[in-house]
Amino acid sequence: MIKRILITGGAGFLGSHLCERLVAEGHDVICLDNFFTSQKTNIQHLLGKPNFEVLRHDITLPIFLEVDQIYNMACPAAPGHYQYNPIKTIKTSVLGSINMLGVAKRCGAKILQASTSEVYGDPEVHPQVESYRGSVNPIGIRACYDEGKRVAETLFMDYHRSNNVDVRIVRIFNTYGPRMHPYDGRVVSNFIRQALGNEDITIFGDGSQTRSFCYRNDLVDAIITMMNNENHFVGPVNIGNPTEFTILELAQKVIELAGSSSQLMHKPLPSDDPTRRRPDISLAKRELGWEPKIALAEGLQHTLDWFRSIKLQDYRPPTPNYN
Ligand code: NAD
Ligand code: UDP
Numbered sequence: 210m211i212k213r214i215l216i217t218g219g220a221g222f223l224g225s226h227l228c229e230r231l232v233a234e235g236h237d238v239i240c241l242d243n244f245f246t247s248q249k250t251n252i253q254h255l256l257g258k259p260n261f262e263v264l265r266h267d268i269t270l271p272i273f274l275e276v277d278q279i280y281n282m283a284c285p286a287a288p289g290h291y292q293y294n295p296i297k298t299i300k301t302s303v304l305g306s307i308n309m310l311g312v313a314k315r316c317g318a319k320i321l322q323a324s325t326s327e328v329y330g331d332p333e334v335h336p337q338v339e340s341y342r343g344s345v346n347p348i349g350i351r352a353c354y355d356e357g358k359r360v361a362e363t364l365f366m367d368y369h370r371s372n373n374v375d376v377r378i379v380r381i382f383n384t385y386g387p388r389m390h391p392y393d394g395r396v397v398s399n400f401i402r403q404a405l406g407n408e409d410i411t412i413f414g415d416g417s418q419t420r421s422f423c424y425r426n427d428l429v430d431a432i433i434t435m436m437n438n439e440n441h442f443v444g445p446v447n448i449g450n451p452t453e454f455t456i457l458e459l460a461q462k463v464i465e466l467a468g469s470s471s472q473l474m475h476k477p478l479p480s481d482d483p484t485r486r487r488p489d490i491s492l493a494k495r496e497l498g499w500e501p502k503i504a505l506a507e508g509l510q511h512t513l514d515w516f517r518s519i520k521l522q523d524y525r526p527p528t529p530n531y532n
Contacts, residue, residue, distance in 0.1 A: 212277040213236070213239070213275065213277050213278075214236050214276060214278045215241060215280070216228055216231070216238065216239070216241065216279075216280045217242070217268050217280070217281050217282055217305070218241075218242060218247075218283030218284060218323075219238075219239075219241060219252065220240060220242035220244060220247040220248070220249065220251050220252050221242065221251070221286075222247070222251075222286075222386070222388050222389050223282055223323070223384065223425060223428065223429070224240070224242070224247075224282040224283075225240075225251035225252050225388055226426075227280055227282065227432070227433075228252060228255055229254075229255065230429055230433065231433075232260055235260065238255075238260060239263075239264060239274065239276065240261065240262070241266050242265065242266075243266065244265065245290075246286075246287070246390055248390075248523070248524065250523065268283045268301060268304075268305035268308055268309060269300045269301055271308050274312055275316055276316055276318050278318055278319045278320070278321075278436060279309055279313055279318050280320075280323070280432065280436065281305070281309045281320060281361075282323045283305055284301050284302055284358075285298055285301070285354075286325075286393075286395075287390070287393035287394050289394030291353060291354040292350055292353070292354075295350075295353035298354055299353045299356065301357070302354075302358055302360060302361045303364070306322065306360075306361040306364045310368045310376075313374050313376075314372050314374050319375040320365075320374065320376055321376070321378070321436045322361055322365050322376065322378045322379070323379060323432070324361065324362055324381065325354075325355075325358050325382075326381065326382040326449065326486055327351065327354055327355040328343050328345070328355065328358055328362065328445075329341060329343040329345075329483075329486075330343045330345030330346065330351075330483065331345075331346075331481060331482075331484060332344060332485065335487065336453075336489040337486070337489060338447075338489045338491075339380070339446065339447060339492055343359075345359065346481050350479070350480055350481060351481045362378055362445060366443075369443060375441075376443055377438075377443060377444055378443065378445040378446070379444060379446055379448045380445050380488075381423075381448050382421055382423055382448065382449025382486065383395075383396075383420045383421065383423065383449065384422070384423045384425055384428045384449070385423070385509075385512060386425030386426070386508060386512055386515075387511060387512055388425075389512070390524060391516065391521055392524055396420065396456060396459065397422065397512065399411060401467070402516065402521070404464055404467035404469035405469065405513070405517065407471055409474035410463070410471045410472070411474055412456060412457065412473050412475050412476065413456070413475075413476050413478045413479060413482065414456075414475070414477070414482065415457075416456040416460065416473075416475075417456075418455065418456055418478075418482060418483065419456070419486060419487065420454065420456065420459070421450050421451055421452060421453045421454070421486060422454065422508070423448070423450040423501055424450070424501065424503035424507070424508030424511070427450065427501035431497065431499045431501075434497045438496065438497060440496060446496065446497070447492065448493060448499075449488035449501075450488075450501040450503075450505075451487055451488055451490050451501075452505065453485075453486075453487040459505075462506065462509060463509060463513075466506065466510060466513055
């Protein structure tokens with residue numbers, strides 16, 4: 210059945226792919242974005258389609274819409290982006306969630322929250338399971354994002370319990386792919402941009418910290434499945450690729466796949482940088498029948514191809530501290 214679907218942050222890296230998929234499925238899609246960390250080029254190919262429209266709006270302000278489903282993806286996601294204006298970041302998670310949950314409550318819409326592995330902070334439990342309550346520094350430089358997303362989960366569960374709002378919560382682990390902002394400062398975009406330019410690859414710390422990288426198509430499959438699951442499974446559920454790499458291993462892979470002559474350069478490790486991160490995805494497998502299909506080498510190849518096809522000067526760094 211055709212649904213009216215609101216995607217907040219719909220012009221962003223993940224949001225634009227979600228728009229693309231749901232437009233192709235024939236749904237009536239509203240992409241809402243303030244374009245803080247994204248470009249119109251991400252959704253340009255969808256403009257003009259009769260089942261797609263764009264609203265320039267900030268979710269920290271109320272809005273009146275009639276929809277059946279809401280994917281709440283709006284929030285700067287890269288550390289350099291969310292630390293640029295930390296107070297705005299936490300407002301986006303908290304006020305934005307209240308506003309979107311209000312729309313869901315009024316319309317009886319189903320609403321999915323893009324939460325994050327950051328709710329686990331610098332984890333003492335490895336791999337991370339959903340029942341682990343996390344280790345977040347509430348006064349550190351990542352707190353505006355981590356604590357904002359934690360409060361958003363609280364709001365989602367309280368609207369669910371108190372107001373019967375039909376909610377879904379996914380905890381997304383590091384996801385990469387075409388349409389990442391090339392200057393977002395995240396590790397995959399930095400390494401690819403540096404490798405293609407034969408510039409030094411910036412390793413923060415000794416590079417022994419780990420991350421587990423999920424390709425964007427796998428992620429989009431998972432969140433659509435989560436939204437539409439028939440079991441009324443609310444989550445939170447971890448979504449990510451459970452294959453873990455050190456940052457040094459990632460650098461070596463990117464250099465090799467890019468055929469680059471880049472050298473490694475060490476920079477100080479930012480404070481509160483999590484040392485290990487890997488999702489336990491047993492719950493997603495059991496409840497959603499989902500697991501990722503795309504291995505790092507294949508996903509990096511697609512991402513490299515996309516980075517080769519863009520013009521870096523078309524991208525506006527939203528923050529000066531991207532390196
Ligand atoms: P992104 O920065 O590309 O997308 C975020 C989008 O939200 C952008 O288009 C931005 O302009 C918009 N936005 C930001 N603040 C807004 C506001 N106040 N009002 C309206 N729009 C606003 O990042 P992404 O990687 O696509 O992340 C999408 C969502 O997924 C975010 O909520 C993020 O926290 C979550 N997430 C992503 C990852 C990942 O690895 N990519 C991991 C965990 C969680
Ligand atoms: N990192 C790095 N060099 C870079 C960018 C990031 O070594 O140029 C490291 C960063 O310190 C972290 C990991 O890569 O340990 C992932 O960083 P990212 O900003 O992509 O996401 P995070 O998972 O930390 O939110």
